Amino acid sequence: MVTGGFRTRTFMEEAIASGETDVIGLGRPLCTDPDTPRDLLDARIDKTVCHEDHVKLAQRGFFSPVSPLMPLKIINVLGGQAWYYQQIFRLADDQAVDPELSILKAVGAFVKDEFSRSRAVKKARRGRAG
Ligand SMILES: Cc1cc2nc3c(=O)[nH]c(=O)nc-3n(C[C@H](O)[C@H](O)[C@H](O)COP(=O)(O)O)c2cc1C
Structure with missing residues (x-):
């Protein structure tokens, strides 16, 4: 395989x-x-x-995946992953996919999702403890 x-x-x-x-x-x-x-x-x-x-901050140069700056490299890689996650979430919610979604918006939405999920898990744990 x-x-x-x-x-x-x-x-x-x-x-x-x-x-x-x-x-x-x-x-x-x-x-x-x-x-x-x-x-x-x-x-x-x-x-x-x-x-x-096209799922990258820039096709070439400083902001691209081959940027000399590590944080920009990381945003390109993690942002790409976040972009694909957002598309899966959209399909799961019966929404059309958004191929034009910007990588920065995808990162923002991903971080927001992670925080709200973590809050929900903590709340559920507190409920179980009580
Ligand atoms: C949203 C997403 C989640 C993925 N999760 C995993 C994973 O959990 N484990 C893994 O081994 N690979 C994971 N991959 C990598 C894919 O299995 C695959 O190896 C990679 O995307 C290359 O194949 P492709 O060129 O057809 O996309 C993931 C890829 C994407 C886009």
Whole structure:
């Protein structure tokens, strides 16, 4: 089984045909397009969405993932993860995905979610103790 970077049906078919892998995993494309495997298998699409090309603070230079400043590198990586989480949360809430969501907004929403979840857990624990 291999996961990571598979984006075109041709490449996936070649990987299977070569015997290098029996199963192909998809991660990021499914966060906005969960029907992708079925659409690929039914030949409705030839390639997956590829958000990683734009989910970053900047394409190149100081604010990009190759920034010389570690905090900016970290925001690009964690922000990317937060971006995908936000898309999953939207789907779970029956909302349309938001491919235009900015990485900073995704980070903000993620941090807010984490705090409210942690408050809810503490409240539940207090309730159990009492
Ligand atoms: C929202 C999200 C959550 C993930 N969680 C995990 C995880 O818990 N454990 C893990 O090994 N990989 C995790 N991954 C990594 C994926 O399994 C996968 O290896 C990675 O996204 C590369 O595949 P892709 O190019 O198809 O996205 C996660 C990826 C995303 C986007």
